[in-house]
Each structure stands twice: as C-alpha cells, then as structure tokens.
Amino acid sequence: MSRLPADFTLLQVTPELETGGAEQTTLDVAAAVVRAGGRAIVASRGGRMTDALFDNGGQLVELPMQSKNPLTILGNALRLGELIRREKVSLVHARSRAPAFSALWAAKAANVPFVATYHGVYEARSPLKRWYNSVMTQGAAVIANSDYTRQHILAEHRVDPARVVAINRGVDLVRFDPKAVTPTRLAALRASFGVAEDDRRFKIVLAGRLTRWKGQQLLIDAAQRLKAKGLSDFLIILAGDDQGRIGYRGELETAIAAAGLGEQVLLVGHCSDMPAAYLLADLVVAPSLKPEPFGRTAVEPQAMGRPVLAADHGAVRETVAEGETGWRVAPGDPDAWAEAIAKVMALTPARRAAIGNAGAARARKLYSVEAMCEATLNLYANVLAKGTP
Numbered sequence: 431m432s433r434l435p436a437d438f439t440l441l442q443v444t445p446e447l448e449t450g451g452a453e454q455t456t457l458d459v460a461a462a463v464v465r466a467g468g469r470a471i472v473a474s475r476g477g478r479m480t481d482a483l484f485d486n487g488g489q490l491v492e493l494p495m496q497s498k499n500p501l502t503i504l505g506n507a508l509r510l511g512e513l514i515r516r517e518k519v520s521l522v523h524a525r526s527r528a529p530a531f532s533a534l535w536a537a538k539a540a541n542v543p544f545v546a547t548y549h550g551v552y553e554a555r556s557p558l559k560r561w562y563n564s565v566m567t568q569g570a571a572v573i574a575n576s577d578y579t580r581q582h583i584l585a586e587h588r589v590d591p592a593r594v595v596a597i598n599r600g601v602d603l604v605r606f607d608p609k610a611v612t613p614t615r616l617a618a619l620r621a622s623f624g625v626a627e628d629d630r631r632f633k634i635v636l637a638g639r640l641t642r643w644k645g646q647q648l649l650i651d652a653a654q655r656l657k658a659k660g661l662s663d664f665l666i667i668l669a670g671d672d673q674g675r676i677g678y679r680g681e682l683e684t685a686i687a688a689a690g691l692g693e694q695v696l697l698v699g700h701c702s703d704m705p706a707a708y709l710l711a712d713l714v715v716a717p718s719l720k721p722e723p724f725g726r727t728a729v730e731p732q733a734m735g736r737p738v739l740a741a742d743h744g745a746v747r748e749t750v751a752e753g754e755t756g757w758r759v760a761p762g763d764p765d766a767w768a769e770a771i772a773k774v775m776a777l778t779p780a781r782r783a784a785i786g787n788a789g790a791a792r793a794r795k796l797y798s799v800e801a802m803c804e805a806t807l808n809l810y811a812n813v814l815a816k817g818t819p
Contacts, residue, residue, distance in 0.1 A: 460486060656771060
C-alpha cells in the first residue's frame with residue numbers, strides 16, 4: 431500500500447478530458463488518490479469525461495490548459511500557483527507539454543514537488559522542439575508509460591536514469607471483463623452500429639480516434655486487397671471520434687466508396703462502450719503507422735479475450751506476445767496486413783479462442799489499473815519523502 435500523507439492533495443494538469451489514454455489515466459489516478467484518503471484535483475478545459483472524474487470523488491478546475499499560446503500559458507501558471515496555495519496542494523503532476531510549463535513554473539514558485547508523465551514519444555526535429563519536449567523531464571521524477579518510452583526519454587534527454595520510472599499504463603479489468611457485458615449491452619451496441627444480430631461475417635474492430643497515423647486508411651487498403659482475392663465475408667468497424675478532423679473522415683469515406691467497400695467498412699464514430707465493441711469482434715487490429723508509446727487499444731481487447739493484430743513497432747513489442755496473444759505485422763504495409771488478416775480468418779474458432787484466452791491471462795497479470803495506480807502513488811510518496819522516485 432502507498433504511504434501518502436493523511437492530508438495529501440494531488441493536482442493533475444492535462445489539456446482536456448475528452449477521450450484518450452492520458453485522460454483515462456488521469457481519472458484512474460485521481461480515483462486511486464481519493465480511495466487512499468487524499469484529494470484529487472484536475473486542472474483542465476474539461477470534456478465528456480468530467481462526469482467520471484466527479485463520480486470517483488475528484489474535482490475539476492476549468493482552465494484553458496489546452497492552449498499553446500505563450501500568454502495563456504503564463505496566465506495559467508499564475509492561476510495554478512494561486513490554486514496550489516489555496517488548496518494546499520502536495521504534489522503537481524503534468525500529463526502534457528504545454529500545460530507542463532504552467533504547472534512547472536507554478537510548482538517551483540510554491541515550492542511543491544513536480545512530476546510528469548511522458549504519455550507519447552514526442553518527435554524532436556530541431557533543438558527548439560527538443561527543448562520544448564524536455565519540460566517533461568524537469569521535475570523530481572519522470573514517469574514513462576512503457577519501457578519503450580523510457581528508453582526514448584533516456585536517448586533524447588540528458589536526465590538521470592534513476593529519475594525515469596516505467597509504469598505501464600493500466601487497463602480497468604473490471605470494466606474490460608467479458609463477463610460484465612450483458613446480452614442487452616451487446617444488442618444495444620449492435621443496433622447503434624447498424625449490425626444485425628444474425629450477421630455472421632468475420633468482424634474486425636479498429637478502435638482509435640480518426641487521425642491518419644492510427645492507420646484507418648491502411649486497413650481500408652488491406653480490405654481492398656482481401657476483396658480482390660475473393661475474401662469478402664468480413665465487416666470492419668472503425669470506432670473513433672474524428673475530433674473535428676472532418677477532412678480526414680471525408681477522405682476515409684471517399685476511399686471506402688472508391689474501393690467498393692460500402693457494405694464492409696463502417697465508420698461508427700465515438701463509441702462509449704468499448705468492452706462490448708471488443709466482444710462483438712472476432713479480431714481487433716491496431717495498425718498504427720507510428721510507434722505506440724503504450725497502445726491500450728492493443729491491450730484492452732486482450733483483456734476481453736480477443737486476438738490482436740498490431741503494427742510491429744513501439745511498445746506493442748512488449749504488450750503483444752507474437753503467436754501467443756496475437757500477431758505483429760509490418761507497419762504501413764497493406765499487403766502484409768491483408769495476408770495477416772486472411773490467415774487469422776482461416777483459423778478455427780477454437781484456435782482464435784485459445785489465443786484470446788492467453789491474451790486475457792497475460793493482460794490480467796501485467797496490465798491492471800490497480801498495479802499502475804499503486805506504483806504511481808508509491809512514487810508520489812517517495813518523492814514527498816526523499817525528493818526522488
């Protein structure tokens with residue numbers, strides 16, 4: 431158990447609470463702090479996940495933390511400094527770069543420990559960009575969400591390795607439990623997607639916001655190749671919010687129509703019941719074009735007992751055990767993806783179930799949200815006690 435002080439108050443700073451792994455981790459840690467007897471405050475623009483924060487006992491302070499405007503960042507620093515003093519904040523935890531500047535300055539002014547989580551592998555094509563990214567390494571500790579991310583931090587920044595701690599992102603194994611999904615929920619999800627109950631096609635789910643690097647276009651290209659080979663008994667479900675990327679969504683719709691895949695590829699938008707979506711699937715794919723720093727969309731379906739195909743780079747090499755819980759495929763290669771999907775479709779249901787069961791066992795052993803939160807709270811306690819992770 432963590433050794434947090436009785437009057438512990440955590441301030442987490444994140445751009446918004448709409449959707450995503452960093453946002454979910456923010457909520458998970460806030461809930462863990464409240465369960466441990468502390469107070470959890472989140473400074474953010476807010477968003478659709480705000481109610482979940484409140485439900486778990488957290489507090490929201492609405493600030494324009496998503497802004498990259500230098501004047502707004504400075505204004506946020508002043509507001510955060512006042513918040514830290516008023517609420518007697520014990521520790522500040524930043525989860526994104528622009529708000530990290532505000533949080534770091536405010537924490538230093540108030541003489542409060544600052545830590546940050548590297549949720550992504552940030553590109554640095556210039557010294558200025560590397561300096562911008564390095565704000566995440568300026569605190570008492572840096573949390574990397576995988577070993578892959580930790581190695582990237584050490585390669586990019588001059589930082590003491592002892593201050594960089596890998597804490598795997600956790601998966602809510604209560605929520606992502608096949609037994610928790612009722613037939614009513616599954617039926618409601620089918621109806622919302624427009625998938626008939628008697629639809630026996632091989633169902634492939636890609637979960638991820640509609641952004642080019644998540645690989646939706648690659649999957650459409652692979653589907654076109656499958657159909658050209660005479661394999662058409664499949665249904666691809668692209669579940670994810672376009673977050674205002676109307677142009678990219680339009681490109682996908684055009685590509686689907688041009689490939690004659692209107693009956694086989696569905697763009698369903700944001701899905702609020704991903705456990706049911708994974709349970710609906712025969713196969714879940716994560717064809718990201720860039721390396722995932724963790725990639726919960728390759729871990730969550732494993733927890734639901736579903737086999738996974740994922741791009742062979744980044745932290746996926748840690749989270750997907752090749753041939754045991756799923757398979758890794760050459761990134762960005764639609765021919766390789768078409769071939770891999772065809773091989774999985776050819777497997778017997780029993781073989782796919784065995785792969786899914788192995789994935790569920792591994793996810794429950796390595797990636798529980800409880801283990802992530804306990805490690806994070808222990809890091810807080812160590813920083814407060816010794817100033818080090």
